[in-house]
Amino acid sequence: MAAGRSPQDDGVRTVVEPVVSGAGLFLEDVRLVRAGGATVVRITLDLPQDEVGSLDSDRLGEASRAISAALDEADTVPGHYTLEVSTPGTSRPLTAPRHFRRARTRMVRLTLVDGSTVSGRVVDVVPAADAAGDGAGGEAVVLDDGSRVALDQVRKGKVEVELKRLEDDEAGAARDGEEG
Template sequence: MPGQRQRAGGAGEELEPVVADAVARAGFELEELQVHQAGRKQLVKVIVDGDDGIGLDQVAEVARAVSEALDTREEVLAGAYTLEVTSPGLDRPLTKPRHWRRARLRKVAVRQADAKFLARVGAAADDSVELLVDGQLRRVAYPEIEHAVIEVEFKEPPAAEIAQLTHEEEGSR
């Protein structure tokens, strides 16, 4: 499955290891780095995530760490910059096994070559994910998934679905 991290040319390529290291030291993962010219300044957009998501206080912590790291590499940006640190939105496609692990027990919309369906996410392995579709558990290999995103739910998920997914995981241990 294609990765989410986008590499910008020039400054972005040189900054990526610096930014990724600062983000990792703060305990998170760099999902995407974008560097664009915005008037007289560079706009540096850093999208980060963690195993349990990321809150506003943690975004501020990552922003401080990245800002310090960028300030040590002033020669790469060659001037003023605006830093934007954010988390991926709910509309971010699930493209990596870690995205699927973070979506455990969430409802997702899945598109395959020949089908579209809603499912609830179970155990995610390195090569596939278990999905609960219409009451039936299915193991789906990532390459079979063309597109998948989390569906927003405004009420608690049905207890029976959660029990079915967590019972399967406990039984496989």
């Protein structure tokens, strides 16, 4: 059992993980929370780490229906429960290499262990330079200015929301939909 998870969380994870994998998604988190006399089952899904972009609502809805059916069939959660299926969103802290891979093409702000900050657009996550030559260098995030930041030097990382980029993307999509 992972730290912070209950045996009941793990039981639900066992039921929904094959469903989520079968949908081509990644199971980020499973939490069961007591809310008064009821149970809320919170499932967080994400795209696989090699995909760029966001999980769309149609795909999330399909996965949610399949998860609900699997939980009902397995009867893992006793009594009535409310199922909440969501994505991590941009507020998720970047704490694992897969989070940085999922942030490719996005602007990020990194606070380093020495207290300095670095910002830039994530291009890739690659093996970090290993000065000792023993392969124990970990991984580094590559930013759009060509700089590399070893992930073990990042104390805190977060995606920066870009309203201007969203407006530009929406305008481009509207133009693409026009007939000529």
